[in-house]
Amino acid sequence: QVQVVQSGAEVKKPGASVKVSCKSSGYTFTSHGISWVRQAPGQGLEWMGWISTYNGNTNYAQKFQDRVTMTTDTSTSTAYMELRRLRSDDTAVYYCARDLMANWGFVDAFDIWGQGTMVTVS
Amino acid sequence: EIVMTQSPATLSVSPGERATLSCRASQSISTNLAWYQQTPGQAPRLLISSATRAAGIPARFSGSGSGTEFTLTISSLQSEDFAVYYCQQYNDWPPSFGGGTKVEIK
Numbered sequence: 474q475v476q477v478v479q480s481g482a483e484v485k486k487p488g489a490s491v492k493v494s495c496k497s498s499g500y501t502f503t504s505h506g507i508s509w510v511r512q513a514p515g516q517g518l519e520w521m522g523w524i525s526t527y528n529g530n531t532n533y534a535q536k537f538q539d540r541v542t543m544t545t546d547t548s549t550s551t552a553y554m555e556l557r558r559l560r561s562d563d564t565a566v567y568y569c570a571r572d573l574m575a576n577w578g579f580v581d582a583f584d585i586w587g588q589g590t591m592v593t594v595s
Numbered sequence: 596e597i598v599m600t601q602s603p604a605t606l607s608v609s610p611g612e613r614a615t616l617s618c619r620a621s622q623s624i625s626t627n628l629a630w631y632q633q634t635p636g637q638a639p640r641l642l643i644s645s646a647t648r649a650a651g652i653p654a655r656f657s658g659s660g661s662g663t664e665f666t667l668t669i670s671s672l673q674s675e676d677f678a679v680y681y682c683q684q685y686n687d688w689p690p691s692f693g694g695g696t697k698v699e700i701k
Contacts, residue, residue, distance in 0.1 A: 508690070518631075518639065518681055518692040534689050568638055573629075580685045582629035584649060586638035 475499035477569055479587040485559050485594050492555040493590045495569030502550035503527045506572040508583060509543060509554045511565040521567075524552060525578060559594045566591050597621050597684050601693035607701040614669040616696045618682035623662045627686035630658055630667045633695075634678045642680075643667065672698070 480494040495507065509521040522533035524543040531543050542555045552569055567590045570583035598621040608614045618628065626646060631639035641649045643658040655670040669676055677700055682693040 510692075517694050518683075520690050520692065532688055570639075573641070573644055580627075580688050580690050582641060582644040582683065582685050583631075583639075584641045584644075586640070589638055 475571075475585055477571060477585055477587040479567075479569060479590045482591040483593070485592065487560055487594055489559050489594075490555060490557040491559060491592050492553055493567050493569075493592070495552040495554075495587050497550045497552070497571070501575075502545075503547055504575040506578065506581070507543075507545070507552040508570050508572070509541075510568045510570055510583070512568070512589075513562070513565040516565075519565075521554070523572075523580075526552065527576075527578070530578075556592075559592075561594050564592065564594045596689060597624060597687060597691050599682055599684055599691050599693035601680075601682055601696050603696060604694070605697045605699060607699050608672050609701045610674060611671050612701075614672055614676075614698055616667040616669075616680055616698070618660075618665040618667070618693050620663045620665075620684055620686075624684045624686035626661045627684060628658070628660070628665050629683045629685060630656075631681045631683065632676075632678045633681065634675075639681060644685075669698075 477497045503526045508523045524531045540557045544553045569587040571585040572581040573584040600619045602617045630643040633639045646658045657668045659666050679695045679697045681695050
C-alpha cells in the first residue's frame with residue numbers, strides 16, 4: 474500500500490541543524506511532489522516548502538527561505554528536509570506530505586502524510 | 596499570501612447531530628480547497644478536495660463553496676469524528692491552512 478515513513482525523533486541544541494527523512498513506497502516516487510509541513514505543540518499546521526521529486530525544483534515558504542533545504546534521493550524514494558540554525562521556536566512535529574495529483578508540479582492538496590517527526594530544540 | 600480563517604474555533608456537538616464548519620479565504624480561490632481531520636497524536640488525514648471526498652471517506656462528510664466561502668458538513672457525528680479540522684487552499688503558492696476548528700462532544 475502507499476505509505477511514507479519518516480525518521481525518528483530528534484533533540485538538538487539551539488544553533489544546530491536537523492535533517493529529517495521521508496521514505497515513500499507503494500507508488501512511483503517521481504510522480505508526486507512532496508511538501509513539508511510543521512506543527513508546533515498545540516498549534517496549527519504551517520507549510521514550509523515543496524520539492525518536485527521529478528526534477529528537484531523547490532518552492533520554499535519565505536519564512537524559511539534562508540534556513541531550509543529540501544532534497545530527494547530517487548534511488549531510495551526518499552525526501553529530506555534540513556533546517557539550520559535551529560531555535561527554540563522550531564520545536565515542532567515535522568510532516569512530509571504527498572501531492573494529491575500525479576505529474577502536476579503546482580500547488581496541491583496532500584493525500585498521504587508521514588507519521589511525523591518530533592524535533593525538540595533545547 | 597492567502598489567509599484562511601476558520602470558524603468557530605471550537606464547536607460543541609452531540610453525537611448524531613449535524614456539524615457545520617466554516618472556512619473563509621482572503622481572496623478568491625475558486626474551488627481549490629481541501630479539508631483535513633486530525634486526531635490527537637496523528638497526522639492530518641485528507642477528507643475532501645475541491646468538494647470531492649477522498650478515497651475511503653464516509654458519505655456523512657461533505658464540502659461546499661467556491662470563491663471565498665466554504666463549508667464542511669458532517670451530517671451525523673460519530674464518536675470517531677471528534678477531532679480538529681483544518682482547511683487548506685491550493686489555488687496559489689504558498690499553500691496555506693486555516694487555524695482549525697475543534698469539534699468536541701457536547
